Amino acid sequence: MKLSAWVALAVAALFAVMGSVFVVPEGHTAIIFNLGRVSRTDLGPGLHFKVPLVESVRVFDRRLQVLPAEPERYLTSERKDVSVDFFAVGRIQDARAFFRATGGDEKTAVDRLAPIIREALRNEINARTLQQVVSGNRAEVVQRQLDAINRAAATLGVRIVDLRIKQIDLPTDSQVIKDVYRRMSAQRQQVASRLRAEGEEQANQIRAKADRDRAVILAEAERDAQRLRGEGDAEAARIYAEAANRDPAFFAFQRSLEAYRQAFANGDTVIVLDKDDPFLQYMKSDR
Numbered sequence: 001m002k003l004s005a006w007v008a009l010a011v012a013a014l015f016a017v018m019g020s021v022f023v024v025p026e027g028h029t030a031i032i033f034n035l036g037r038v039s040r041t042d043l044g045p046g047l048h049f050k051v052p053l054v055e056s057v058r059v060f061d062r063r064l065q066v067l068p069a070e071p072e073r074y075l076t077s078e079r080k081d082v083s084v085d086f087f088a089v090g091r092i093q094d095a096r097a098f099f100r101a102t103g104g105d106e107k108t109a110v111d112r113l114a115p116i117i118r119e120a121l122r123n124e125i126n127a128r129t130l131q132q133v134v135s136g137n138r139a140e141v142v143q144r145q146l147d148a149i150n151r152a153a154a155t156l157g158v159r160i161v162d163l164r165i166k167q168i169d170l171p172t173d174s175q176v177i178k179d180v181y182r183r184m185s186a187q188r189q190q191v192a193s194r195l196r197a198e199g200e201e202q203a204n205q206i207r208a209k210a211d212r213d214r215a216v217i218l219a220e221a222e223r224d225a226q227r228l229r230g231e232g233d234a235e236a237a238r239i240y241a242e243a244a245n246r247d248p249a250f251f252a253f254q255r256s257l258e259a260y261r262q263a264f265a266n267g268d269t270v271i272v273l274d275k276d277d278p279f280l281q282y283m284k285s286d287r
Contacts, residue, residue: 020052027063029095032056041096058104062092064161065106069114071169074125076133082125085167086142088117090153090160098157109156116152117163120145134168 024030024045032040032048033056050057071085090113092098102108124145125133142163149160 020049021047022050022057023047024059027061028059029062029092030057030059031095031099033058038096038099042094058099060092060095060098060104062095064089064091067110067113067160069117071167072118072121074122076125076128076130078129080130081170082130082133083169084121084125084165085169086117086121086163086165088113088149088160089162089164090158092157093154093159094157096157097155101156109158112156113153113158113160116149117160120149 022030024043026045028045030043030048031038032043032050034051034054039055048057067088067090069086069088071083073081073083076082098104098109102112121142124142142165146160146163149163153160
């Protein structure tokens with residue numbers, strides 16, 4: 001056999017080997033088609049073989065994928081609008097079912113999963129009040145519907161591992177916003193009225209206490225003043241008595257001078273008395 005024939009044979013064998021070997025990367029799975037029909041499925045990572053020209057391979061990513069969705073509007077049990085922004089985390093569970101349902105197109109799978117998730121969330125939110133939806137346990141909201149979502153997603157060969165609510169908003173064109181603002185305003189007004197009433201009550205208590213303390217202080221001051229005046233009068237009387245006892249004549253003279261000083265204080269006083277009146281005894285001349 002000529003060398004060229006051996007070379008051609010070697011090249012053909014090389015291409016045959018290359019066409020019969022393929023590698024599935026980590027985190028992926030593969031389906032083998034035999035003349036267009038699925039012959040083997042869910043091949044794990046590693047080196048695999050196929051029949052050249054007869055079998056073909058399709059590889060799918062089985063790693064967790066985030067399935068985004070547009071915010072959706074729902075009605076609570078009181079018929080109030082809420083806008084819910086969510087996302088799902090899922091992966092391919094059954095490569096055969098996934099290929100048959102979507103043709104291997106991930107976008108098609110996302111488009112078919114979104115209504116399933118939205119409907120499950122709608123069922124849960126419709127059964128709750130606005131307060132329960134906004135302030136309740138969000139994990140509990142989605143966990144109750146996760147099994148139902150996966151039963152529907154199994155027909156697509158997909159499993160939803162987690163479903164998370166990112167944000168719950170009140171739509172700007174909803175009457176709920178006005179109702180919430182009106183309720184908040186009323187609550188703030190109630191708080192303000194209560195604080196004003198409490199402040200007025202405390203102010204009245206402080207004023208009453210101040211008036212009571214003032215009355216007590218004035219009464220005590222008046223009591224002390226009366227006592228001091230009494231003590232002063234008593235001391236003055238004692239001093240006068242002592243002075244009178246020591247020199248009665250001088251004491252009488254001193255008292256008369258005081259009486260004269262008070263009687264003629266303004267300089268215009270006119271007193272008509274008998275010449276022998278005792279009041280004038282110190283004003284008479286002995287000569």
